[in-house]
Amino acid sequence: MENSILIENNPSMSRRHLLNFFTGTAIVVTVGGALYPVVKFLIPPSDVEKDGSILAKDIHGNLIPIAQILAEPPETRALVAGLAGAFNC
Structure with a gap:
């Protein structure tokens, strides 16, 4: 019985990690896109x-x-x- 509970939780954890990866990637791309012009302006x-x-x-x-x-x-x-x-x- 314990093995079936562990197997059921494993796919949801991988989905959670995948969604966290996509969310983190979206945040990094958005912040990077917003900071690029600022950094380009500040570099002489x-x-x-x-x-x-x-x-x-x-x-x-x-x-x-x-x-x-x-x-x-x-x-x-x-x-x-x-x-x-x-x-x-």
Whole structure:
């Protein structure tokens, strides 16, 4: 009689473990998906120089040479990207 009770409890325990696994997985995926943008925001860009400056890049991500930056007259807005051409300055 005792063996039949143990056998009956075993399948329900495996179902309980399976449901706990699915619940835990769903929680981890949800929390991970919510925390990913936060962590991505808090990690600084990889192209930061030692002095804390960020290199100038064009719209395609290519570095802008210093000669091109220095060739522009002071007070010009030629190198300002803004919102990718949303404003015609």
